[in-house]
Amino acid sequence: xxxRTLLASAAMGLALAAAPAFAQDKPKIGFVYVGPVNDxxxxxxxxESAMKMKEHFGDQIELIEQESVPEGxxxxxxLTQMALSGADLIFTTSFGYMDPTINVAAKFPDVKFEHATxxxxxxxxxxxxxxxxxxxxxxxxxxxxxxxxxxxGYIGSFPIPEVIRGINSSFLHAKKxxxxxxxxVVWLSTWFDPAKEADATQALLDQGVDVVLAHTDxxxxxxxxxxxxxxxxxxxxxxxxxxxxPRLSSIIDDWAPYYIDRVQAIVDGTWESHNVWxxxxxxxxxxxxxxxxxxxxxKATAEQMxxxxxxxDYHPFTGPINKQDGSAWLAEGEVAEDGVLAGMDxxxxxxxxxxxx
Amino acid sequence: MIRLEKRPQPSRLWTIVTPLLAVVLTxxxxxxxxxxxxxxxxxxIRTIFWDPLFHPQxxxxxxxxxxxxxxxxxxxxxxxxxGFKAGIWNIGAEGQYIMGAVCGAAVGLAFYPxxxxxxxxxxxxxxxxxxxxxxxxxxxxxxxxxxNEILVSLMLVYVAENILASASAGWLRSPEGMGFPGSRNxxxxxxxxxxxxxxxxxxxxxxxxxxxxxxxAYALMARHIQGFNIRLTGEAPRAARFSGVSPVRIVFLCLxxxxxxxxMAGLFEVxxxxxxxxxxxxxxxxxxxxxxxxxxxxxxxxxLLAGLLMALTYIGGExxxxxxxxxxxxxxxxxxxxxxxLLATDVxxxxxxxxxxxxxx
Numbered sequence: 001x002x003x004r005t006l007l008a009s010a011a012m013g014l015a016l017a018a019a020p021a022f023a024q025d026k027p028k029i030g031f032v033y034v035g036p037v038n039d040x041x042x043x044x045x046x047x048e049s050a051m052k053m054k055e056h057f058g059d060q061i062e063l064i065e066q067e068s069v070p071e072g073x074x075x076x077x078x079l080t081q082m083a084l085s086g087a088d089l090i091f092t093t094s095f096g097y098m099d100p101t102i103n104v105a106a107k108f109p110d111v112k113f114e115h116a117t118x119x120x121x122x123x124x125x126x127x128x129x130x131x132x133x134x135x136x137x138x139x140x141x142x143x144x145x146x147x148x149x150x151x152x153g154y155i156g157s158f159p160i161p162e163v164i165r166g167i168n169s170s171f172l173h174a175k176k177x178x179x180x181x182x183x184x185v186v187w188l189s190t191w192f193d194p195a196k197e198a199d200a201t202q203a204l205l206d207q208g209v210d211v212v213l214a215h216t217d218x219x220x221x222x223x224x225x226x227x228x229x230x231x232x233x234x235x236x237x238x239x240x241x242x243x244x245x246p247r248l249s250s251i252i253d254d255w256a257p258y259y260i261d262r263v264q265a266i267v268d269g270t271w272e273s274h275n276v277w278x279x280x281x282x283x284x285x286x287x288x289x290x291x292x293x294x295x296x297x298x299k300a301t302a303e304q305m306x307x308x309x310x311x312x313d314y315h316p317f318t319g320p321i322n323k324q325d326g327s328a329w330l331a332e333g334e335v336a337e338d339g340v341l342a343g344m345d346x347x348x349x350x351x352x353x354x355x356x357x
Numbered sequence: 358m359i360r361l362e363k364r365p366q367p368s369r370l371w372t373i374v375t376p377l378l379a380v381v382l383t384x385x386x387x388x389x390x391x392x393x394x395x396x397x398x399x400x401x402i403r404t405i406f407w408d409p410l411f412h413p414q415x416x417x418x419x420x421x422x423x424x425x426x427x428x429x430x431x432x433x434x435x436x437x438x439x440g441f442k443a444g445i446w447n448i449g450a451e452g453q454y455i456m457g458a459v460c461g462a463a464v465g466l467a468f469y470p471x472x473x474x475x476x477x478x479x480x481x482x483x484x485x486x487x488x489x490x491x492x493x494x495x496x497x498x499x500x501x502x503x504x505n506e507i508l509v510s511l512m513l514v515y516v517a518e519n520i521l522a523s524a525s526a527g528w529l530r531s532p533e534g535m536g537f538p539g540s541r542n543x544x545x546x547x548x549x550x551x552x553x554x555x556x557x558x559x560x561x562x563x564x565x566x567x568x569x570x571x572x573x574a575y576a577l578m579a580r581h582i583q584g585f586n587i588r589l590t591g592e593a594p595r596a597a598r599f600s601g602v603s604p605v606r607i608v609f610l611c612l613x614x615x616x617x618x619x620x621m622a623g624l625f626e627v628x629x630x631x632x633x634x635x636x637x638x639x640x641x642x643x644x645x646x647x648x649x650x651x652x653x654x655x656x657x658x659x660x661l662l663a664g665l666l667m668a669l670t671y672i673g674g675e676x677x678x679x680x681x682x683x684x685x686x687x688x689x690x691x692x693x694x695x696x697x698x699l700l701a702t703d704v705x706x707x708x709x710x711x712x713x714x715x716x717x718x
Contacts, residue, residue, distance in 0.1 A: 067685040070640035073630030189522045
């Protein structure tokens, strides 16, 4: 009974909302961001990609955005209001929006949703995510090749599969460049906190680490490395201000091609739900120009690796790979399945320390 | 020369006028700010204050949402106001809110997938106890070692946030979540889902609890000897001590009540509108409730109204972002102005302006 009234009222709202949308006949595209659009990291990239998408379509579409939306109950309300306001397609750009997106989508069957980095889909909900671990293979290789102390550091945010994949991928490829390499991982429990990131970088340097990889979004690690010495990488953005040193290269999130593609599908009326995981090959993950004192042969190998991954000739998780406890995971030549990668909760052999929980 | 002269007694008229004046001033200055941002000021103000209540397209949805958003704010603010009256500054309601949610959810999930009707009440008790226990830490440290409860309760927020992170990524993580952080979703578990009691009203148990807390706080402060003791401790601590009020007991009582109410608010939120324990489950209710408590003049009815007003600016602010493309930060600034103007105009409650001739030295 309850559900029926809810659906009825939602349908009523939808009917009201749909009227102006049809009158204008102009698709209305909504974006919801977890942070402010100038956070310098995750949300800013989604926003900039949305702006590129808007530039591409011009007056053909209408763009509505909402920033700093907390995950959970608030997200559900914001999404409902967006749907009521006549949005045709809504991108929810943070993992924590997954359940709210699914809940609201159930009430608005005619509105399409695209949820970033989750795993739940529905007839009107797509999931999209980036294979950042492909990029981390390249930066990990560079880190392994460039360390003189044989110690590299990794600043982790939260111990979730996405981050653990990045750590494993970086470490495996650092070892390819330098079999003696050791990696220390620091967990910060935040995606963006310049002060904490700077402290963590300094702590790693104090342990003898001379190359730092980060899965947090600020430029603080590079800024510390610039003063204290050592190498680092741009994260999420190119961070070219820190090139040629200490920034050696970068992993860049570029959602624009995907957004243009999906909005085009709405314009054409061909949108269908899917669950995609795109990498270097599709342009969702970019590798910034390799700078600094990277030797020519290292640079060539890294670029070859990037090209092979893009072409699908090389998978960063190709056996033989053992788990941290020494048990076998992938046999010689075997490639990791997406399902295992999606839920990765273990370190590969050679990494020290434990994944916190 | 303008001089402020202290009134012998706070002005009754100004006590009532200042909140309204603050709202009007916020609208005027906020309108100027929106105009400077190149947005139509009147439309922006209307979108924030009017549309959530009466817009034909949104109001049907956003009116009940006002209660959903205001419920936890009121419940927490009521608890805080009792302590504030006694001069006990619990700034860490956010942490108590988190601990209430984590403890209550943990107790509930321990019995998954029980369908017992006793489970939800048990979780409410566990949530209240979680928040209470978290507030007892500053209480014990203050009474035993004389530490400052402002600092201790605030610092414990960060501890609670880390416990929340470890719960959602570790020991409360949903086994069906494929390794992703986040607990099971209570919305898919009917026995404990804190759903709307009547469809499309926004009334869930947390909102009911908030209303009961308003009445309870009113009775306590106006009619009960403990309420008198609390007020006396805040207004004249020495007099309170001479009349036999134990300051230690007042500290425990005030921090206990505010912790338990914040914990309950967290539990109602996690089992209801939020649905699950996630890393970012807390969204600042504990801090916003401090504003609500002061906006409502630490009076239960005032807090009720202030909570609804705050909820209105949130929901209206979202609509303004959506409809007019106002930046999110401008909405936060707008909310900040409300508190600022309230505190600024508050001066007139206790002081009057005198225009006197400048005295020559």
